Amino acid sequence: MITAGIPVVALLGRPNVGKSALFNRVVGGNTAIVSDEAGTTRDRHFARAEWGGRAFWLVDTGGVADDPQHPMDVEIRRQVEQAVVEADLLLFVVDTKTGVHPSDANVAEMLRTSGKPWLLVANKVDDPRSADFYEFYSLGAGDPIPVSANNGKGSGDLLDALVERLPVVESTADNGLRVAVVGRPNVGKSSFVNRLLGEDRLVVSDIAGTTRDAIDTPMRYHGREIVFIDTAGLRRQSRVEEGIEFYSALRTRRAIERADICLLLVEPTEGEIQNQDLKIAALAWEAGRGLIIVVNKWDLAEKDDKAAARFEKKAREKAPYLNFVPFLFTSAKTGLRVTRVLDLIVAVDEERQKRIATAEVNERLGELLARLQPPQAAGREVKLNYATQVQTAPPMIAVFGNHPELVEEHYVRYLHNGFREAWGFTGNPLRVVMRRKAG
Numbered sequence: 001m002i003t004a005g006i007p008v009v010a011l012l013g014r015p016n017v018g019k020s021a022l023f024n025r026v027v028g029g030n031t032a033i034v035s036d037e038a039g040t041t042r043d044r045h046f047a048r049a050e051w052g053g054r055a056f057w058l059v060d061t062g063g064v065a066d067d068p069q070h071p072m073d074v075e076i077r078r079q080v081e082q083a084v085v086e087a088d089l090l091l092f093v094v095d096t097k098t099g100v101h102p103s104d105a106n107v108a109e110m111l112r113t114s115g116k117p118w119l120l121v122a123n124k125v126d127d128p129r130s131a132d133f134y135e136f137y138s139l140g141a142g143d144p145i146p147v148s149a150n151n152g153k154g155s156g157d158l159l160d161a162l163v164e165r166l167p168v169v170e171s172t173a174d175n176g177l178r179v180a181v182v183g184r185p186n187v188g189k190s191s192f193v194n195r196l197l198g199e200d201r202l203v204v205s206d207i208a209g210t211t212r213d214a215i216d217t218p219m220r221y222h223g224r225e226i227v228f229i230d231t232a233g234l235r236r237q238s239r240v241e242e243g244i245e246f247y248s249a250l251r252t253r254r255a256i257e258r259a260d261i262c263l264l265l266v267e268p269t270e271g272e273i274q275n276q277d278l279k280i281a282a283l284a285w286e287a288g289r290g291l292i293i294v295v296n297k298w299d300l301a302e303k304d305d306k307a308a309a310r311f312e313k314k315a316r317e318k319a320p321y322l323n324f325v326p327f328l329f330t331s332a333k334t335g336l337r338v339t340r341v342l343d344l345i346v347a348v349d350e351e352r353q354k355r356i357a358t359a360e361v362n363e364r365l366g367e368l369l370a371r372l373q374p375p376q377a378a379g380r381e382v383k384l385n386y387a388t389q390v391q392t393a394p395p396m397i398a399v400f401g402n403h404p405e406l407v408e409e410h411y412v413r414y415l416h417n418g419f420r421e422a423w424g425f426t427g428n429p430l431r432v433v434m435r436r437k438a439g
Contacts, residue, residue, distance in 0.1 A: 006048070006055050006056060006057050007054075007056045007057070007088040007089065007166045007167055008056065008057045008059060008086055008087045008088050008089075009056050009057065009058050009059065009087060009088065009089045009090070009091060009162060009166075010058075010059040010061060010083045010084060010086070010087035010089075010090050010091070011023055011058070011059065011060050011061060011091045011093055012061050012064060012080055012083065012084070012090060012091070012092060012093070012107060012110075012111075013063065013064065013092060013093035013094060013095075013104070013107055014063050014064055014065065014101060014103035014104060014106075014107060015062075015063025015064075015065055016063060016095070017063070017093045017094055017095040017123055018093060018095065018123040018124060018149045018150075019060055019061065019063070019093050020060055021123075021149035021150060022091075022093060022121065022123060022147070022149040022155075023045070023047070023058060023060040024149070025149045025152060025155050026049050026051075026058055026155070026159065027047040027048075027049045027058060028049075045059065045060040045061075045216075046058070046059055046216040046217070047060075047216070051159040051160075051162070051163050052159070052160070052163045054163045054166055056162075056166060059083050059086070059087065061076075061079065061080045061083045062076035062079060062080060063076070064076070064077055064080050064103065064106065064107050064110070065077070065103065080110075081110070084110065084111075084114045084116065085114075087116060088116070088117075088166065088167050089116070089117055089118065089119070089162065089165050089166060089167075090111055090114070090116050090117070090118035090119075091118065091119050091121050091162070092107060092108065092111055092118050092119065092120050092121060092141055093121045093123050094120065094121070094122055094123065094136055094139075094144070095123060095124055096122050096123065096124050096125050096133045096136075096146075097124045099135060100135050100136060100138060100139065104136075104139055105139060108139045108140065108141045111141065117165055118141065118142070119142070119145060119158070119161055119162065119165065120136060120139070120141040120142050120143065120144045120145065121144070121145050121147055121158060122136055122144035122145065122146045122147065123147055123148070123149055124148060124149070124150070125146035125147060125148055125153070125154065126148050126150075126151060126153065127153075128146045128153070128154065133146055145157060145158050145161060176218060176224075176225035176226060176227040177224065177225070177226045177227070177260055177261070177345070177349055178227045178229060178258060178259045178260045178261075179226055179227065179228050179229065179259060179260065179261045179262070179263060179345055180228075180229040180255045180256050180258075180259035180261075180262045180263070180284075180289075181193055181228055181229065181262075181263045181265065182252060182255070182256060182262050182263065182264055182265070182280055182284065183264055183265035183266060183277070183280060184266075184267075184274070184276055184277065184280070187265045187266060187267050187296055187297075188265060188267075188296045188297060188332045188333075189265050191332035191333065192263075192265060192294065192296060192330070192332040192338065193217060193228050194332070195332045195335055195338045196219070196228070196338060196339065196341070196342070197217065197219055197228075216228070216229055217229075221342050221346070222346070224346075226342070226345065229255045229258075229259055253283060256283055256284050256287055256289060257287055259284075259289055260289065260290060260349065260352065260393070261289060261290035261291070261292065261345055261348055261349060261352070261427070262284035262289045262290065262291050262292070263292050263294050263341065263345075264277065264280055264281050264284065264291060264292070264293050264294065265294045265296045266293060266294070266295055266296070267295075267296065267297055268295050268297065268298055268300075268301040268303075268307075268311060268329075269297070269300065269301065271301075271302075271307075271310075271311065271314075272311060272314040272315065272318075273293075273311070273314065273315040273318065275318075278315075278318060278319050281293070281319065281322070281325075282319070285321060285429050286429075288393075288394040288429055288431075289394075289429075290348045290349065290351075290352050290394075290427045290428045291325050291348075291427055291428075291429075292325065292326055292327075292328065292341065292344050292345065292348060292427055293315070293322070293325055293326070293327045293328070294327075294328050294330055294341060295308075295311060295327060295328065295329045295330065296330055296331065296332055297331060297332075297333070298329040298330055298331050298336060298337075299331040299333060299334050299336060300331075308327070308329050311327075311329075312327050315327075321429070324420060324425070324426060324427070324428075324430075325426075325427055326344055326347075326348070326426060326427055328340060328341055328344060344427075347426070347427070348426065348427035348428065351424060351425050351426045351427055351428055352392065352393045352394060352395070352425075352427070352428045353392050353393055354392065354395065354423065354425060355389055355392050355395075356389050356397075356423055358388040358389070360422075361387045361388055361389055361397060361419075362386050362387055362388075364387075364418065364419060364422050365384065365386065365387040365399065365415075367418075368414070368415060368418040369384060371418075372411075372414060374401075374407055374408070374411045375408055375411060377403065377406040380403055380406060381402070382401065382402070382403050382406050382407060383401050383402045383403075384399055384400070384401040384407070385400050385401055385402070385437050386399075386400050386437075387399040387400065390433075391431075394425075394428050394429050394430070394431065395425050395428060395430050395431070396430075396431040396432075396433060397419055397430070397431070397432050397433075398432075398433050398434075398435045399415060399432060399433070399434055399435065400435045400436070400437040400438075401434065401435075401436070401437055402436070402437055403436075404434030404435055404436050405434070407434050412432055412434065415432050416430060416432045419432065
């Protein structure tokens with residue numbers, strides 16, 4: 001189940017009736033992918049919304065189709081059924097432009113079987129005075145609530161009705177630790193999250209790029225909420241097509257931005273980390289996020305006792321900052337070491353939140369200065385007077401001196417490595433900034 005204390009509302013209906021557009025209207029942004037191509041939304045998609053002082057989780061689902069011969073349609077229907085199980089209230093969305101469709105009756109039957117309360121939402125009603133949406137009474141699903149997801153008409157009335165039907169649940173606020181699962185397409189991100197959760201929460205397919213949206217999936221570990229953000233794979237920009245793939249890549253970057261920690265899943269099939277993997281790692285690192293490298297499908301790799309060490313060594317030779325990043329070699333298929341990532345996530349977060357006393361920082365600065373003074377500029381004496389940690393998550397240390405602009409980059413790296421040696425900050429970027437001493 002999703003976060004305790006917040007009711008769950010699921011949108012469902014046949015393909016292309018405007019569920020994602022309505023989702024975006026309610027949550028207040030282009031959170032779900034919207035396209036004229038039927039079947040664009042494939043996974044359950046979570047977002048928190050609020051209306052009239054009531055918070056709720058809104059779940060966008062894939063369109064329920066009736067083709068038992070199409071594997072993806074069967075998989076989407078299974079995901080929708082799971083969303084119905086988790087929901088406290090269902091929004092049955094229909095399309096007034098096309099009228100009642102045979103698939104609508106099948107969705108209505110699914111709702112009746114669930115035993116859950118629902119509201120019938122007649123979408124694409126730009127003008128309720130002239131629209132004919134009354135034919136939907138034939139579904140036996142109650143009074144249609146006319147809305148236009150595109151222009152917002154009727155959305156307030158819908159939300160008023162929604163809030164009236166929400167169950168009263170005692171709220172237990174928990175911000176949660178947000179972990180983005182990132183990587184190239186088809187490296188097993190969804191399979192990895194599913195293995196962690198112990199259920200098939202995300203659509204898994206051999207088709208590369210099955211996951212297009214960023215999917216938020218909460219779980220609890222040792223009394224703490226961790227929210228996994230499973231993302232569409234980032235491809236090289238030259239291979240990203242217009243439309244859906246472009247927005248998926250953009251959304252992955254946004255997922256990195258709103259995460260605390262990123263799990264970068266890579267494949268070991270070529271014996272070393274790929275350049276595209278490193279580009280994704282750099283996105284997370286430069287954004288100030290914690291980072292863990294998960295080498296998935298390790299069961300398929302040709303390896304000996306030193307294969308993991310060689311893989312790490314090659315990666316760190318390509319990107320020296322990976323010296324500060326933990327590696328985990330796993331298999332989502334067999335479960336090999338998958339659950340160890342939870343302890344790693346907690347450990348990296350502890351390092352992320354670590355705060356060093358100013359006295360300790362100054363003592364360490366003194367040791368580093370005694371070992372190596374900063375290079376002097378022609379005609380100017382460069383002095384570093386003191387230092388203090390000015391930020392956590394990610395950690396940042398400010399070093400104060402008389403001419404911060406004259407401190408050369410290689411010496412800043414020297415200080416950085418010296419602070420790392422003392423306190424680790426494992427899995428997190430450490431920023432060292434030079435500041436001018438006051439007075």
